Amino acid sequence: MFSVAPGRPAPGPYRSLFADRTFRRLLPVFALSDLGDGMSVIAVAWLAFALGPDGGQGALAGIAVAAYVLPGALGALILGRWMRRLPARRLLVIDSTSRAVLLGAVPFAHVAGLLTPAVYVGLLGASSLLHAWGQAGKHALFVPLFSDDRRLTANSVLSTSLWTATIAGPALAGLLVGVVSPAWIIGFDAATFAVLAFQIGRTVLPHVPEPVGVAAPVAGAQRGLGILLRRPELLGLLVVTWVFNLAFGPVEVALPLFVTGNLHAGAGLLGAYWAAFGIGAVVGALSLGAAKRLPLWPAILGIIAGHGIGMLPFALTHSPVPSMVGFAFAGLLYGPYSALSITLIQGRAPAEALTSVLAARSAVLLTASPLGAALGGFLLDRTGAPAVLVGSGALMIAVAPAGVLALKLFGRRTRRRRERTGEPPEQTHMSAAASR
Structure with a gap:
């Protein structure tokens, strides 16, 4: 594993x-x-x-x-x-x-x-x-x-x-x-x-x-994308991370309006929100070094769902305290995410093509958060900042069960392929999670 x-x-x-x-x-x-x-x-x-x-x-x-x-x-x-x-x-x-x-x-x-x-x-x-x-x-x-x-x-x-x-x-x-x-x-x-x-x-x-x-990385980006498409585990991680980043995009435009329109405060409070998120992220990233063994796929899906839960207190607009605590909690979980996802890629991508795979991954993920921000901006003019922020969290929470379903489908497909080809069983985080 x-x-x-x-x-x-x-x-x-x-x-x-x-x-x-x-x-x-x-x-x-x-x-x-x-x-x-x-x-x-x-x-x-x-x-x-x-x-x-x-x-x-x-x-x-x-x-x-x-x-x-x-x-x-x-x-x-x-x-x-x-x-x-x-x-x-x-x-x-x-x-x-x-x-x-x-x-x-x-x-x-x-x-x-x-x-x-x-x-x-x-x-x-x-x-x-x-x-x-x-x-x-x-x-x-x-x-x-x-x-x-x-x-x-x-x-x-x-x-x-x-x-x-x-x-x-x-x-x-x-x-x-x-x-x-x-x-x-x-x-x-x-x-x-x-x-x-x-x-x-x-x-x-x-x-x-x-x-x-x-x-080399840019010239090989097409090759890296081909590897991602041929390996369901890596492709699944890319899709999950893209949706996670897409869901976070609206936060960047909705949070300022939440502070000014709902809490009737200024940019100082907005800075305090981002500082709380950053402090949580630093603590989360540092705590990763204390982890002896951490199952990667369950941790990745748990981080996304937990981050979404941290966004739900934005439904409360009478005080900044609940939402700021939730945002700091979201940052705490977000801190280790990049290291965990890169570790999974390093373990599953061919060593000789690792750079190309990472380049292709970066090119794809770069589109997610800006598109989410643009979508969030249009939604703000039709709903409100609390609805956009809570909706972002709900989308993150929904990623977790969808990911578990994908794990099970991949696990069944992997077992069938090994039965046909006679491959020895290989215990991975993905197949292990799918078998539970």
């Missing part, structure tokens, strides 16, 4: 990691950029509410959130011919410079009175077109710096930076929205990308004989 028993990283690997001068120089600018993105979680939707027409604020907020993310999937597909041969450093500089310029145009257009909804969505969409390449370049940047055993530690530090930004960014933005326009918060995000581009551009990296880019 597949089990996850992550070992606790010893202090030694972290000491050797921070002993590297290049990593010490780059980590602060990555952390600063993560903070800017965390603040934009609040600012993008909040500015859309200010720009949207009466009765259409929710729809514009959904479109804006989608535009801030979704074009990255399109850019990964249509720009491969030109981008895939570039080294990781150049990919990151190009993406950071592009985002600095385009996001930086938002506050200046706002001051000039030119920031219409169409201009706003256009700037957000254009800024995200290269971001998938920039993120890929970020992770490929450290390949020539560290050996295999140190790369895992480096990725762990970068992930910690993202979760920390999830806590601090929205909370800080919530405080600043009461003082300055959210357009200037987006401008701060742009400035962090300018600093990132400058620092990456002036950093000397070890020479490698071949460009350390993302050509």
